[in-house]
Every structure is written in structure tokens, then in C-alpha cells.
Amino acid sequence: MTASTALYINGLSVRFGGFAAITDLTLEIRYGETRALIGPNGAGKTTLMDVITGKTRPVAGEVFLDRTLDLAALGEADIARGGVGRKFQKPSVFEALPVVQNLELAVRRGLGWSDMVRSRLSLAQRQRIDEVTTTIGLQDQRQRLAGELSHGQKQWLEIGMLLVADPKVLLLDEPVAGMTEAETERTVELIASLRSPQRAIVVVEHDMEFVEHVADLVSVLHEGRLLGEGSMQAVRANPKVIQVYLGR
Amino acid sequence: MRTPIPLFAQAGSMGLALPLLLLAVLLPLANSLFAAGHPLHLSLFVVNLIGQVLCFALLALALDFVWGLLGVLSLGHGIFFGIGGYVMGFYLLNAAYADTQVLPDFMQFMGWTSFPAALQPFASLPVALLLGLLMAVIVGGVVGLAAFRSRINGVYFSIITQALTYALMLLLFNNDLGLGGNNGLTGFTLLGGFELARESTQVGLASLSALVLAGVFFLLRWLAQSGFGQAMVAVRDDEARLRFLGYRTDRIKLAAWCLSCAVAALAGMLYVPQVGIINPGIVSPMLSVEIAVWVAIGGRGTLTGAVLGAAIISCLKFWLSAEIPSLWPFVLAGITLLITVALRNGLWGGWQQWRTARAAA
Numbered sequence: 001m002t003a004s005t006a007l008y009i010n011g012l013s014v015r016f017g018g019f020a021a022i023t024d025l026t027l028e029i030r031y032g033e034t035r036a037l038i039g040p041n042g043a044g045k046t047t048l049m050d051v052i053t054g055k056t057r058p059v060a061g062e063v064f065l066d067r068t069l070d071l072a073a074l075g076e077a078d079i080a081r082g083g084v085g086r087k088f089q090k091p092s093v094f095e096a097l098p099v100v101q102n103l104e105l106a107v108r109r110g111l112g113w114s115d116m117v118r119s120r121l122s123l124a125q126r127q128r129i130d131e132v133t134t135t136i137g138l139q140d141q142r143q144r145l146a147g148e149l150s151h152g153q154k155q156w157l158e159i160g161m162l163l164v165a166d167p168k169v170l171l172l173d174e175p176v177a178g179m180t181e182a183e184t185e186r187t188v189e190l191i192a193s194l195r196s197p198q199r200a201i202v203v204v205e206h207d208m209e210f211v212e213h214v215a216d217l218v219s220v221l222h223e224g225r226l227l228g229e230g231s232m233q234a235v236r237a238n239p240k241v242i243q244v245y246l247g248r
Numbered sequence: 249m250r251t252p253i254p255l256f257a258q259a260g261s262m263g264l265a266l267p268l269l270l271l272a273v274l275l276p277l278a279n280s281l282f283a284a285g286h287p288l289h290l291s292l293f294v295v296n297l298i299g300q301v302l303c304f305a306l307l308a309l310a311l312d313f314v315w316g317l318l319g320v321l322s323l324g325h326g327i328f329f330g331i332g333g334y335v336m337g338f339y340l341l342n343a344a345y346a347d348t349q350v351l352p353d354f355m356q357f358m359g360w361t362s363f364p365a366a367l368q369p370f371a372s373l374p375v376a377l378l379l380g381l382l383m384a385v386i387v388g389g390v391v392g393l394a395a396f397r398s399r400i401n402g403v404y405f406s407i408i409t410q411a412l413t414y415a416l417m418l419l420l421f422n423n424d425l426g427l428g429g430n431n432g433l434t435g436f437t438l439l440g441g442f443e444l445a446r447e448s449t450q451v452g453l454a455s456l457s458a459l460v461l462a463g464v465f466f467l468l469r470w471l472a473q474s475g476f477g478q479a480m481v482a483v484r485d486d487e488a489r490l491r492f493l494g495y496r497t498d499r500i501k502l503a504a505w506c507l508s509c510a511v512a513a514l515a516g517m518l519y520v521p522q523v524g525i526i527n528p529g530i531v532s533p534m535l536s537v538e539i540a541v542w543v544a545i546g547g548r549g550t551l552t553g554a555v556l557g558a559a560i561i562s563c564l565k566f567w568l569s570a571e572i573p574s575l576w577p578f579v580l581a582g583i584t585l586l587i588t589v590a591l592r593n594g595l596w597g598g599w600q601q602w603r604t605a606r607a608a609a
Contacts (some may be wrong), residue, residue, distance in 0.1 A: 006592060018584050029364075053492060076491045076492055077491055077492075077494050077495055077496045077497075078489070078494075080492050080493055080494035081494040085492075086492050088488075088489065088492075092486050092488070092489040093486070093489070094485045094486060094489070094490075095485055096483045096484075096485055097478060097481055097482065097485075099479050103491070104478065105475075105478050105479060105482055105493065105495075106493050107473060109493060109494035109495070113476075113503075114475050115475070116474070116475040116479065117471070117474050117475065117476045118474065118475070119473075119475040119476075157562065158489075158532045161493065165493070165494070230298075
């Protein structure tokens with residue numbers, strides 16, 4: 001581990017009954033980088049995200065944020081407050097609420113009953129919401145109900161809900177699934193604009209062209225194990241990877 | 249996919265609270281100002297019915313708060329209505345005994361010679377009111393804590409609450425419990441020094457019910473429009489998403505749930521002195537399902553709809569079950585089916601949608 005380590009995963013194993021979803025996985029993700037996790041279905045990508053966000057508990061190994069925060073011991077809400085933001089596979093927004101209220105909920109992050117009941121936001125929080133609505137391109141849709149947005153806009157809104165909380169680690173599970181080509185391009189730009197020296201981005205995606213555009217490093221998972229790691233080019237040339245995944 | 253409708257058409261306005269306040273003033277006026285026989289005169293019978301309907305509306309409001317806004321369907325809200333009702337009954341027994349020095353009938357049948365010590369803490373009205381709310385919140389809190397912490401949701405939660413209300417009913421039917429068994433508690437005479445048999449007391453109680461309903465409606469509507477209400481709706485629409493944003497969703501659910509239990513108990517406490525009796529029928533699973541029917545017909549998640557649904561259906565029930573009793577079950581089933589198929593957002597939700605659509609066109 002070094003000072004720039006955002007996520008440190010060491011010797012991680014996850015089992016569901018007799019099924020080994022992840023076996024002895026070690027990964028290190030640094031601040032400033034965008035990492036892609038690829039691998040065939042059942043490789044353990046989503047399970048890994050579940051472990052990082054506290055949804056699933058490992059049977060062995062350790063998961064640390066900032067080298068100090070033990071994610072394997074915290075609940076989902078505490079991990080989220082600790083700076084890990086996660087976008088789900090299917091767009092998950094609060095459909096009955098307007099765009100701006102979705103963001104208000106996210107910026108409040110469940111802290112403080114009295115502020116929640118009095119509906120108070122600080123000036124900084126309101127400015128952050130304004131910035132983010134512009135970043136995700138929904139500045140003209142603030143009062144639209146989230147349920148009325150297009151598929152792509154919902155995905156961007158969900159990313160925006162994570163962004164208002166300034167996450168240290170941003171986990172994006174298939175952010176361009178089901179998107180049109182134009183929406184995908186727009187998402188590539190969006191993710192590129194989210195890069196920051198204070199943030200690590202992890203993307204799970206099947207779309208190889210997309211991965212090549214956004215990711216610095218690629219980790220290939222297969223049957224719960226790490227198969228290879230490196231730049232997209234290096235991974236493409238890796239014979240083991242070719243055998244199980246890319247070559248098929 | 250169905251398009252979501254905005255929660256409240258005019259945020260900031262008082263909504264139903266204002267007409268309810270008016271009703272609180274008009275009820276005693278219409279009863280006392282106009283002599284019997286005058287077309288605007290409201291007889292004691294009608295005022296008393298309105299008072300009961302207002303209690304049902306308060307109960308429906310409690311359920312809509314957790315079902316419509318939080319997405320937690322309780323099929324056992326009769327439990328909390330019953331707790332409030334029985335605690336009020338305990339107080340009224342104390343007051344009647346102090347008044348007449350005669351033990352209630354059921355205690356005499358049980359061969360008791362003195363007023364039971366277990367019921368004496370309820371001798372003071374303010375203490376009884378407080379204990380009623382407290383007991384409902386404690387019982388509700390234990391159920392809620394257990395269910396929400398272990399993430400029991402949806403239909404499983406509904407079934408558990410339905411089973412609990414059935415269990416409570418069986419318990420209350422038991423004579424040895426000392427709460428009057430299937431006859432329940434009755435023989436009340438005084439409430440806070442006022443004679444229950446007097447017309448002015450009953451009119452006052454109906455008026456008070458309207459006041460309380462207005463106040464609770466205002467409070468719940470304000471909460472629903474606050475950041476807390478946003479979080480409740482977010483729990484309903486996608487609880488996992490909210491949890492992964494950093495919210496302890498179990499605590500939000502517990503807080504809203506306990507508030508709803510307290511409101512239901514309040515409704516029970518207002519109801520019992522107006523009907524003069526409380527028996528285990530009040531915690532029968534049927535009443536609890538009926539509350540959900542009121543809310544569904546009026547329109548979930550709108551608060552206004554719950555009040556209207558409870559009022560319309562209970563008025564229809566009072567009228568039809570007296571005129572043509574055999575027809576009532578079919579009418580209720582028919583209305584319920586019609587609303588479920590044709591007006592999924594209930595009467596008030598449908599009206600709101602129609603208005604939104606017309607404003608957009």
C-alpha cells in the first residue's frame with residue numbers, strides 16, 4: 001500500500017453456500033485512476049462491488065478504504081457516508097420525486113434529523129447541487145419527475161446523486177448498458193470529467209470499446225479470481241485472458 | 249409503465265385542514281343554533297355519526313402515512329386503534345366507578361369485590377392519554393424495530409401485522425384477562441367531568457375529533473413535504489438506493505411507523521367515548537383490512553385521499569348496512585374492484601391526475 005491507495009483488497013474470499021463467488025482476490029486501486037473490471041458473467045464483478053459497499057460479507061480477507069477504514073466491518077449506510085458511492089446496474093432513482101429533490105436527498109446523506117425535517121440545505125450544498133445538475137446535463141430538467149426522464153438521463157441522474165456527496169471512490173456498475181450511441185459518448189465524457197486526484201473510479205462494463213475509452217487500467221476476473229491486470233492493450237495480449245474471455 | 253404523479257398539487261396550502269377546522273366550528277353551531285325540525289339542524293344522531301367517521305378518517309390518515317408515503321402496508325393498524333380505545337376504556341371505567349361506586353358488570357360476574365389495582369394508574373385523564381399513546385408506540389416500536397432491522401418488507405410485513413391483530417383479538421376475547429372478554433368495556437358515565445349522556449358532550453367530542461383530525465392532517469402533510477417526507481418516498485420507491493446514499497433507512501421507517509401508531513391510538517381514544525363501548529371486534533382482522541380499503545379507494549400517498557376514502561366508505565356503510573344490509577358486501581366489493589381496475593390512484597389521485605393533465609393540455 002502507498003499513500004495514494006484508495007481501495008485495498010487483500011486475500012478476499014466470498015462464498016454463497018458451497019459456491020465460491022470470489023477466491024483469494026487481491027486488488028489495489030489508487031486515487032486519480034479509473035479502473036475497469038471486466039470478465040464473463042459470474043466472474044464476481046458485482047459480488048466484489050457488493051463487498052466493497054457492505055451488502056455482502058467476505059468469509060476471508062480484508063477490504064480497506066484509505067488504508068484505515070475497514071469496510072468489511074461497516075454497514076451500507078456508514079460505508080456510503082465514508083465516501084464510497086455506488087451506481088447500480090439498473091437505473092435506480094426515486095421516480096416520484098423531481099430531479100432536484102433526488103439530488104437534495106443525496107446531498108443530505110441522511111445526516112441530521114432536524115435539518116432533514118426542516119428541509120434545510122446549506123449554501124454550499126445548494127451550490128453543489130447546481131454544479132452537479134450542470135455536469136450531468138439536467139439543468140433544464142430540475143423540476144421534472146425522475147420517472148419521466150429517459151433511460152440515459154436516469155443513469156446520469158444516479159451518477160449525479162453520487163457526485164453531490166463528493167465520493168472518494170465511485171463504483172459504476174454497467175453505466176452504459178442499454179444506452180444509445182450518443183448517450184454512451186456523452187457518458188464517456190461525463191466519466192472523464194469526474195476524474196480527480198482525490199477520487200478513484202471503478203467501472204464494471206461489458207462494452208470493450210467503452211472500457212478502452214475511459215479506463216487507465218483493466219482487471220480481468222474469471223470465476224472469482226484475478227486473471228490479469230494492466231492496460232487494455234496488455235490485457236488483450238495476455239494469453240490467459242484471450243483463452244477465457246476476449247478470444248471467444 | 250405508469251407515469252408518477254406529483255405528491256401534492258399545491259405545496260404550502262393547508263389542504264383539507266381548513267375545511268376540517270370549519271367543520272369543527274359548524275358541528276356545534278348547526279346542532280344548537282337551529283331548533284329540531286329546522287332543515288339545517290343536525291340531530292345528535294347525525295353529529296355522533298360524523299364524529300365516528302372523523303375518527304375513522306384519522307385512522308386512515310395514520311395508515312396512509314406509512315402505506316402511501318413509506319410503502320409499508322400494515323394490515324394490523326386496528327391493533328393501535330384498539331390500544332388507544334382500550335386505554336380510554338380503562339380511564340372511563342375508573343371515572344364511572346368513582347362516579348357511581350358500582351363495579352362494572354363484568355367485574356361483578358368475575359366475582360371481584362374491588363376495582364382492580366392494575367387499572368388504577370389510568371384514573372387520571374392526562375395520564376391515560378399519555379399512556380395510551382406510549383403503549384401504542386412501544387408495541388409498534390417493538391414490531392417495527394424487529395421487522396425493519398431484519399429487513400422484513402412488503403407482503404411479509406403485512407402478513408405479520410395481520411397475524412398480530414388476530415392474536416390480540418383472541419387474547420382480548422379471553423375472559424380471564426379481566427378486560428371484559430367478548431363483551432368488552434362499557435357502562436361509561438363521565439369523561440373529564442362531563443356527562444357522556446349529555447348532548448353537548450357528544451357534540452363537543454365530534455367537534456374535538458374534527459379539530460384533532462385537522463391538526464394531525466396539517467402535521468403529517470407538513471412532514472410529508474419536508475426532507476423527511478422525501479426520504480420516506482425514497483424508501484418506498486427504492487430503499488436500497490437510499491441506503492447506499494448513506495441513509496439508515498431502518499431508522500426512518502421506525503420513526504414514521506411509530507408516529508403512525510400514535511395517530512391510530514389517538515383515533516381510538518377519540519372513538520370510544522363516542523360509541524360508549526370497546527370490545528375485541530375493534531382489533532378483528534376485518535377492520536384492519538377495511539382501513540386499507542378506505543385508503544386504496546381514496547388514493548394512496550395523498551393524505552387527502554385517505555380522509556375522503558374513509559369518510560365516503562363509512563358513510564356508505566352506515567347508510568347501506570341499515571337500509572339494505574344484504575347488499576353492502578357486494579357494493580363494497582364492487583367499488584373496490586372498480587377502483588383497482590379503473591382508478592389505480594384512487595379517487596383523489598385520479599382527480600389530481602385529471603387536473604394535471606388538463607393543466608398541461
